[in-house]
Amino acid sequence: MSEKKIVVNQLKLTYEGIFDLNGLYRAIDAWFYEKGYDKYEKKNYEQVLSTGKDIEIELLPWKKTTDYFKNILRVRMKFTNVKDIEIEKKGVKLNLHQGRIMMIFDAYLESDYENKWDAKPMFFFLRTIFDKYIFRSYFKKFERWCINDLYDLHGRIQKFLNMYRYEKHI
Secondary structure (H helix, E strand, O other): OOEEEEEEEEEEEEEEEEEOHHHHHHHHHHHHHHHOOEOOEEEEEEEEEOOEEEEEEEEOOEEEOOOOEEEEEEEEEEEEEEEEEEEEEOOEEEEEEEEEEEEEEEEEEEEOOOOHHHOOHHHHHHHHHHHHHHOHHHHHHHHHHHHHHHHHHHHHHHHHHHHOOOOOOO
16 A cells, blocks of 8 residues: 655645636646646535635645655635626726635655555565665655645745735725
8 A cells, every 4th residue: 555644734825805716726727737747626616605605626636756656735725705706907897706715735745656565565564664764865855846846836826816916995
């Protein structure tokens, strides 16, 4: 059985204000494509309430770095009280959304994801010895890559959301 190690646990991002929901999803999708991640959408749930829409999305992108290691990111997004609004900016009408966003990011590093070393007990023992002593430097290198990818995604989303800050002029 493959072994998953939690590299980053529950990195949070919250935002309240005006944003472009479709643009945000496209920006996240574009980041996955740029970095070579395969996207898996585990959950996409929308509920319409009297206060606005509640949307939950869970993404599990993954990337095989070698035949032995695989990076897995988990992005949980919860949008609450999302309402459609129309804003005029420089004479152009924009259809945007207003509400609250809560995002939680996790990163995992999975070793032996193809379960090649689990066929016999001796192979399992050897895999443990290799992981602890021989592949330790490789493990640390791939762990840093996974952390850097997660923080890069986190920063890209923060930059995207700051683009849509809107201040009311009195």
